[in-house]
Amino acid sequence: MKTAIYPGSFDPMTLGHLDVIERAASMFDTLTVSVLNNKAKSPLFSVEERVKILQEATGHLSNVHVDSFSGLLIDYCKEKDVHIVIRGLRAVTDFEYELQVAQTNRMLSHGDVDTLFLTTSLEYAYLSSSSVKEIAAFGGDIRQCVPEFMVQRVYDKFKRGE
Ligand code: ADP
DSSP, rough: OOOEEEOOTHHHEEEEEEEEEEEEESSSSSEEEEEEEOTSOOSSSOOOHHHHHHHTTTHHHHHHEEEEESSSSHHHHHHHOOOOOEEEEHHHHHHHHHHHHHHHHHTTTOOOOOOEEOOOOOGGOOOOOHHHHHHHHOOOOOTTSOOOOHHHHHHHHHHHTO
């Protein structure tokens, strides 16, 4: 069985993430999309909400599972017996950071965990979770950034904060 883990904050998930998920899911027997529970960040959506959103967005992909984790990614990979991590690359700005993380994970896992990069589809190259939050905070149109069912949920987060 070929399996992989796609970890991330997904706060919130965007169409760029979904594109990476769909492409990775077609390459592996199973793909686990896992929300990082990063206590250092104060997120817009709770981990539980992000898991639920990812489950709804990937309902059409029978080999995709959604989970969450905290702590080191390589420990989580070991626990799941998975050796491949998926990450997306948008531009050179992602590259330096992603390369460092991938090499660190290889070193820490003694070569047991490798990272596979998928380059972004051009139509989503500009998309990031932080720009979605910024646009939504000012009431801008996010319909081209997230799936339809998420649009109101993102706006609602900002209404509650007013
Ligand atoms: P993190 O906080 O771990 O970077 P993100 O949720 O921001 O988590 O991103 C998770 C992964 O998805 C990263 O590898 C990131 O580069 C990738 N990603 C984010 N947005 C896009 C996009 N528009 N196209 C392709 N990959 C993306």
